[in-house]
Amino acid sequence: MKKPTLILLVALVAASCGNGSAGVELSDARVSEPAGPNAAMYFKATSDEGDRLLSASTEEAAAVELHETQMTDGVMSMTSVDSLEVPAGGELVLEPGGFHLMLIDAEPFAEGSEIEVTLVWENAGEQTYSVEVVAPGDTMEHDH
Amino acid sequence: MRRAALLLALVVLLAACGGALATDELQGVVVDPPQPKPSFTLTDTSGDPYDFALATEGKAALLYFGYLNCPDICPVHLAQIAEVFDQVPDVARNTEVVFVSVDPQRDTPDAIREYLDKFDSSFVGLTGTLEELKAAQEAAGVPLAQYVGDGEDYTVDHAGWVIAFAPDGLNHAIYPFGVRQSAWLNDLQIIATQ
Numbered sequence A: 001m002k003k004p005t006l007i008l009l010v011a012l013v014a015a016s017c018g019n020g021s022a023g024v025e026l027s028d029a030r031v032s033e034p035a036g037p038n039a040a041m042y043f044k045a046t047s048d049e050g051d052r053l054l055s056a057s058t059e060e061a062a063a064v065e066l067h068e069t070q071m072t073d074g075v076m077s078m079t080s081v082d083s084l085e086v087p088a089g090g091e092l093v094l095e096p097g098g099f100h101l102m103l104i105d106a107e108p109f110a111e112g113s114e115i116e117v118t119l120v121w122e123n124a125g126e127q128t129y130s131v132e133v134v135a136p137g138d139t140m141e142h143d144h
Numbered sequence B: 001m002r003r004a005a006l007l008l009a010l011v012v013l014l015a016a017c018g019g020a021l022a023t024d025e026l027q028g029v030v031v032d033p034p035q036p037k038p039s040f041t042l043t044d045t046s047g048d049p050y051d052f053a054l055a056t057e058g059k060a061a062l063l064y065f066g067y068l069n070c071p072d073i074c075p076v077h078l079a080q081i082a083e084v085f086d087q088v089p090d091v092a093r094n095t096e097v098v099f100v101s102v103d104p105q106r107d108t109p110d111a112i113r114e115y116l117d118k119f120d121s122s123f124v125g126l127t128g129t130l131e132e133l134k135a136a137q138e139a140a141g142v143p144l145a146q147y148v149g150d151g152e153d154y155t156v157d158h159a160g161w162v163i164a165f166a167p168d169g170l171n172h173a174i175y176p177f178g179v180r181q182s183a184w185l186n187d188l189q190i191i192a193t194q
């Protein structure tokens, strides 16, 4: 009885590895054309096993920080966070007014182009993504 | 049948001419009773004094306090308003958008101009000394901006809402972050054209 369980386990592990080691699915990735010195990047991420975004970098900015915008009685404040969690089977959402990646001292990349951004995940490791540049402020999901 | 329609049209017209803003149709946060326009003077991006009450007299005005290093919600507000300006020229003609930078240490007049031009070159940008900015924020009734952190990378906590004044000189509604584009489109037409 013990042996088949072990075989099953090995098979499961092998199967999950075979699914592509990335493990994190990114969607709706977009970065704003910088209007001021900085730009903001947003996306949605899902992962079956769960993962954690530890850091990010790009050649198009001096630094990339993980930020959270908070509203307290309508007053907006922005703080950096150490990491962002993708819950197992759930979704991490970065959107205006919530979490964002802040590209500090961004290059003047323009709407319609794409930039490469590298994200470092706790489990999936380093992954580089091509991210669409949208008009400044055109980062909300449209309601029309 | 035609007469009834005519009568209805007349009633609608009369109601519209009644002078009162149709605040019941506004989708923003309605300010009741409407509040008077604040009086303050700051400096525009050409270096000229800008008396807010005087410069916006008889026009609709959208007043917003923000800063250029903010990449998240400030650009969204401005982009949403600019989109309505593109769609409805009447609104653009009758509405003054006034962006006050509360970060005079980093935001130079030239940088503010360049920033606003990314959205709409008609947007007015203002700056001033910390004292002048404090007076303007107090007059407008927003919490004073707070400078958090040290070194070059400080952030500025600031009011996240846009204050809307109709041509009657009164603040009828405010717009916190997260207002839908369709609400902006609806409200700016009511505010600017009545």
Ligand SMILES: [Cu+2]
Pocket (backbone or CB within 6 Å): A067, A068, A078, A100, A101, A102, B071, B072
């Ligand atoms: Cu930020």
